[in-house]
Amino acid sequence: MEKIVRQSMLYDFYGELLTDHQKNIYEEVVVNDLSYSEIARLNGTSRQGVYDIVKRCDKILEEYEEKLNLVQKFLAAKEKMQEIAALTEAVKSENRDKALDRYIDEILEKSEEIFQEF
């Protein structure tokens, strides 16, 4: 997994456990994709200061994941959900009974929605 994708997932799950200051800096990197120099300038701090905070946040978030494994479990559930959706698409394309279409479409709709909150 690309580093920023992992940082972003860890932040989605555990970001609220960081301090406001850590969150502000980390979001500029992970969500807004700003460079360390830009963030330093915007926050009146040094590039090294930003680097240290990001590194510290990475460590904190990875430690939560090491203990709780919720990102890993979520990714496994999401993968299984994609398999369910693919099987449902197969049913939809082979099905010739119009009466079943309503159910099948509703299954596909709910498959899309199920992890939207995460």
Next chain:
Amino acid sequence: MEKIVRQSMLYDFYGELLTDHQKNIYEEVVVNDLSYSEIARLNGTSRQGVYDIVKRCDKILEEYEEKLNLVQKFLAAKEKMQEIAALTEAVKSENRDKALDRYIDEILEKSEEIFQEF
């Protein structure tokens, strides 16, 4: 939701963030369903001591949930998954095309497995 069910869910999600001592005591209550007096006797401590630890753990775990909302999001996803399973059961019972049964059964199987890891 019954108190012990909620305690048990919170513990499943965030229990690893408690200390070993807190985990030992909390598990005796929530998983093994022992009384405070029994736990006190087993641990050579007072009933009040056990009560205080359980209360402290409840508070810590609720604070994590307040910040992260992962139990709430998980319950919502689980409910949606149950709706998908019910719709798939409806498809299964109305379907007359044997060729589709293999897909449908696989969907139901994966629906059972999806949250087993949590």
